[in-house]
Amino acid sequence: MNDGILKSKYFTCSKEGHKPPKSYDPMVDKDSSKQRKRPTIRCGCRAQIFLKSMDGIKFEINEFVEGQYHAMVEEEDKHFVRSNRKLTHVQEVNIKVGPVKAFNILRTKYGGFEEVGASKDDCKNFKQRLNCFIGEFDAEMVVQRLSGKKCYDDFSFEYNVNDNGELTPLFWADEISKKNYLAFEFETKWLLIMKEYDLESNKWLIDMFDMRYDWIPAYYRDEPLSGLMHTTSR
Incomplete structure (x- = not known):
């Protein structure tokens, strides 16, 4: 320079x-025998x-x-070279399911781990860097992202925060979700049926309507739903 x-x-x-030889002091490096060579x-x-x-x-x-x-480097080992190990944007998006699971999905998709273009450790490192980048601003990033979509006419977005500044309820709806809501507008059709057949004062139907949020859980009470559960615990 x-x-x-x-x-x-x-x-x-x-x-x-x-590689320079590492000096060994038995008084200082007492646990050196446990270190991986x-x-x-x-x-x-x-x-x-x-x-x-x-x-x-x-x-x-x-x-x-x-x-x-x-x-x-042998041909079959070229994918281990650092310059050949790089996650594409599409692969990075898949990391949200977890680095190990994402690598296994990519390995199956591309026909072998040597075709992925990255190692399992690369997936873990990217996930770690992503978490460090987001930090405590994950809710703020969601709000900013959805706020930017308000420029579209048929997009609605509302949210609230509690006294601690934490994001609590969040609601958003785009054009497609609004059309789906109109196509399956249950409460409106229920009221129309009650009026058409003069059932507005029927106590049993009134009670059933009041507990409508429990209908689906009760209907599937005897069905095994463990496959829908997700946990990140080890």
Whole structure:
């Protein structure tokens, strides 16, 4: 770097040099035996390219050292190389179901883990970065997203917050949901039927209508619904 202009670049092999030996002090590193020993890929490769530039825009090769004597990455292992591991936007959207489950879905979809283009750890890391980015502003992001849709004529959106500033009720409806509501407007049709057949004073029907929110749970009381349950606990 000269006067704020980058004038030289070095590119070396990922296997250049050697891993420095780790010193061991039995008085300090008492639990070192429990640490996982990671293998190293560095083997002292001397392959490198040295680039120089006068303006920091155009670079020329000033020195090239071939010096590579180790085997290259095998074809079946190329998907493990960092430059080949990247989640696409479509794959990132699937992470919302959980990183491990999302990876298994992608593995099945693409016909093998080597075709996914990312590893299970990449999915976990993306989920972690996403959670750190959202932080405590998940409700605020939802409100901002739905507020931006108010420019459409048939979109409705209302919400409330409690005394602690927490999002409590939230309601939104677009054009399709409004049309669906009109097609299945139960309460209106119920009242029309009661009036048509002069049943407006029938106590049993009045009581049944008042407990209408319990109809579906009662109807499916004997049906196993465990498949609809979802938990993130381990």
